[in-house]
Amino acid sequence: MTDKLSVSGSARVGQAAARPLSASGSARVGQAAARPLRASGSARVGQAAARPLRVALLTREYPPEVYGGAGVHVTYLARELAPLVDLTVHCQGADRPDAVAHRPWDLLADANQALRVVSTDLSMAAAVGSAQLVHSHTWYANLGGHLAAMLYGIPHVVTMHSLEILRPWKAEQLGGGYAVSSWCERVAATSAAAVVAVSEGMRADIMTAYPEISPERIRVIRNGIDTSEYRPDPDTDVLDRYGIDKNCPYVIFVGRITRQKGLPVLLRAASELIPDAQLVLLAGQADTREQQAEVTELVEGLRAGRNGRARSGVIWIPEMLPKSEVIQLLTHATVFACPSVYEPLGIVNLEAMACGTAVVGSRTGGIPEVVAEGETGLLVPPGEPEALAVALNALLGDPDRAQAMGQAGRKRAVAEFGWSAIAAQTAELYAELAHSGLKRLSSLGFV
Numbered sequence: 001m002t003d004k005l006s007v008s009g010s011a012r013v014g015q016a017a018a019r020p021l022s023a024s025g026s027a028r029v030g031q032a033a034a035r036p037l038r039a040s041g042s043a044r045v046g047q048a049a050a051r052p053l054r055v056a057l058l059t060r061e062y063p064p065e066v067y068g069g070a071g072v073h074v075t076y077l078a079r080e081l082a083p084l085v086d087l088t089v090h091c092q093g094a095d096r097p098d099a100v101a102h103r104p105w106d107l108l109a110d111a112n113q114a115l116r117v118v119s120t121d122l123s124m125a126a127a128v129g130s131a132q133l134v135h136s137h138t139w140y141a142n143l144g145g146h147l148a149a150m151l152y153g154i155p156h157v158v159t160m161h162s163l164e165i166l167r168p169w170k171a172e173q174l175g176g177g178y179a180v181s182s183w184c185e186r187v188a189a190t191s192a193a194a195v196v197a198v199s200e201g202m203r204a205d206i207m208t209a210y211p212e213i214s215p216e217r218i219r220v221i222r223n224g225i226d227t228s229e230y231r232p233d234p235d236t237d238v239l240d241r242y243g244i245d246k247n248c249p250y251v252i253f254v255g256r257i258t259r260q261k262g263l264p265v266l267l268r269a270a271s272e273l274i275p276d277a278q279l280v281l282l283a284g285q286a287d288t289r290e291q292q293a294e295v296t297e298l299v300e301g302l303r304a305g306r307n308g309r310a311r312s313g314v315i316w317i318p319e320m321l322p323k324s325e326v327i328q329l330l331t332h333a334t335v336f337a338c339p340s341v342y343e344p345l346g347i348v349n350l351e352a353m354a355c356g357t358a359v360v361g362s363r364t365g366g367i368p369e370v371v372a373e374g375e376t377g378l379l380v381p382p383g384e385p386e387a388l389a390v391a392l393n394a395l396l397g398d399p400d401r402a403q404a405m406g407q408a409g410r411k412r413a414v415a416e417f418g419w420s421a422i423a424a425q426t427a428e429l430y431a432e433l434a435h436s437g438l439k440r441l442s443s444l445g446f447v
Contacts, residue, residue, distance in 0.1 A: 162344050
């Protein structure tokens with residue numbers, strides 16, 4: 001058996017690579033045939049400069065396979081970038097009509113996950129030769145962008161949604177592959193033409209973790225929210241389906257079961273919530289069996305009253321729900337809980353705010369840049385169940401205050417976190433880097 005770039009064969013990847021994403025989301029055939037901007041002739045460079053910049057966007061997640069904040073970010077960023085540049089999305093996983101899909105080599109089927117990702121990055125790098133700029137998201141795609149920059153002499157933009165070096169618990173999931181994922185991130189970020197931080201807090205973390213990256217190479221472009229999609233839903237059929245009592249307040253959590261999201265902190269705090277409060281958990285996709293077992297034990301303990309009063313209103317929904325159902329559940333919650341121990345920004349907080357729900361979040365990373373303390377929610381020290389319980393009870397026991405914070409949160413999300421502005425900032429960064437490339441070629445006598 002020979003190695004293949006994808007499960008379905010390398011030819012499919014090669015054919016798909018010629019289909020950039022159009023403004024309508026459909027594939028345009030043949031648009032990527034022009035060669036990328038390189039020091040290979042002044043006429044070609046001059047012609048390329050008059051056309052929309054050809055950008056390859058590299059990501060692990062892309063619809064319909066989206067499970068985390070980085071995938072949400074890429075989904076909406078690509079939609080808003082499509083009218084501004086000539087965009088091709090390269091993702092990992094199953095084939096889909098509006099992106100080029102890449103999969104690990106067959107011979108690595110039983111290998112460490114990190115090695116499988118690296119093989120996918122090689123496929124990505126091979127497929128983006130017509131791009132003038134490559135933009136990668138998360139360590140899963142960073143190495144592909146780095147190799148493309150080396151191969152084709154084009155700028156590489158890295159958006160850092162989190163830092164591997166600050167997530168040591170990932171060794172539980174990846175084993176020795178954690179050293180590989182950390183290396184992929186480091187070599188890509190420290191070599192990139194520009195690094196995008198999703199918050200000021202993230203910028204500070206990058207400068208601490210990677211002091212070799214000069215400050216002028218780091219640009220803060222925050223995550224955003226589509227407030228026309230995420231908006232209050234007055235219907236209650238989803239609540240009825242899952243047995244949520246509409247006459248009692250409830251706290252909601254939405255997130256993966258991973259150390260980063262701090263779900264055990266919330267479950268330990270929940271034993272101290274006011275008696276009639278319900279707890280709705282949209283939580284699944286555990287990183288490890290051990291983390292799944294820990295959460296299961298804590299949920300069962302709450303229901304049985306092992307640490308106090310037994311709670312009947314603990315509703316755990318482990319499967320990923322359609323977005324419309326999540327929006328309805330967010331809308332009717334009294335408060336959204338974000339107990340993360342590490343969170344560079346936290347798109348899910350914006351989603352709750354856009355649905356008109358107050359937020360109680362950890363005072364860590366970029367969360368304070370989203371949740372305005374005392375205005376749109378409350379902030380607590382990360383990892384402290386007692387402080388979290390006190391803040392949650394403050395809003396559960398004062399629904400008018402919670403409602404006022406929710407309304408203020410909706411206004412803040414609409415006013416400050418629109419995707420169109422974020423895409424415009426990103427396209428401006430692309431243009432700056434492309435212009436710098438032309439100036440460099442001119443100095444070498446190619447323009």
